[in-house]
Amino acid sequence: MAGRLHVDDWTRHPRSPAFRGIDPPVFSPNLAPRRWLSILRREADDIVLRDAFWGLTPTWLKVLDQAPHCARAESLDERPMFREALTERRCLVPVTGIYVWQAGLRGKQPFLVTHTDRSPLMLAGIWSRYAPDIGAPRDSFALITVPTTEVIAPMSDRLPAVIAPSRIEDWLSVETSPAAARDLIGPADRELLGAFPVSRQVNDPAHQEWACGYPVGPMRVWTA
Template identity: 50%
Template sequence: MAGRLHIAEMNIAALLTPTGLPSPTIRQPLLTSPNHSPRHPTSIIALTEEGAPELRSAFWGLTPPWLKQLDRAPHCARLDALDSRPMYRDARHHRCLVPVTGIYIWMTQASGKQPFMVTHVDRRPLLLAGIRTFYPDPLQKTMPAHSSSSPRGRESFALITLESNALIAPFSDRLPAILEPESVSTWLSATTTPEEACALLSPAPLDALGIFPVSRAINAPSCQEWHLSHPVGPMRTAPRNDDTDTQQ
């Protein structure tokens, strides 16, 4: 399960171009970090009520209005639990994208936990699938109606996870769902039912992702030095032809 993300500067308009969506309104600039943790503001892409894409920030930890303790807000939601858990009942109707440049996972080794970064094989940004909701702003007595400029209180979200593909499975059995460009518009649309939206999600194609080790300094959430997120070993990718492993 994804505990942390790598979010470098990226061109959000260019990222959305293959999806067919127009350039988004930038309500809040992209929040970047080489080692981004849950329980912090995070940049998401969602549609306004007018149906236009918008980049804004939200709390990473799904927080329904009835949740009293924010430290119990889940930062990830299993795809197979969206229909059964009350925590996700409303949020599954409200979806978002989380633009990232990498996903950290950990493998326990004899010498301790080794962090790895999962990226696109050509290091392009990834669009992760999320569900979102709002919780009351303690500074407001009532929750205003949602609009592109005035959300209903404070927005929060969780990433959706599903089974890893065969490349990532030896490192982690689950990974955040990655949306292909042709699925993005349907995923975000308010007219798409939760069942239709969930049907869009499946493990990433085997040849789409790569994984490489990074410095163990990344184990500390306080580590915010970009160079420590650089590869310290070759990228592993899916086997090709008769190869048992391809490294870049």
């Protein structure tokens, strides 16, 4: 499960996709669900950057606390709100890390899961239009989660699916069928992700210092 995200400035990284900015990018060292952040989605011929509420909120949902912030890849067909979004409204959530926690004798230790070379991660998401009682409609989204690899499993049994840079166009394209989109969702390659321990301050989302995401120990990586 993804309960907290690290979003540093991914926009200038050479592996980031080209996009047109509708809203300014949102950055945070410790971003929790039920907050606003940036998503990339397709509009006509462009990939655009928009603000979105982290919690999938279709027009009929009245209680924001019931908005799911994650959707299991294996059960996307079980709920119409997920199935329809996978067919018509796929998005990417650019981040620089995902926080997970490992239980220990002194309580839970937070870790930051990142790309092993610290490049941005493009997380698979589905979006919907959020229609508040007051104000203009806005986007909302949920992350699609998959089982984790051996390195991450002791800390979390699930993580958001990562879309490879070479498959971004396929994931966002309206021409990609739901079956083809499902084929793009799966656990990350073993070599892709590592995790290092960070400050326990990250346990409280009120802490917004960038030091929250600084390593306090070595990165764990997969070795053959």
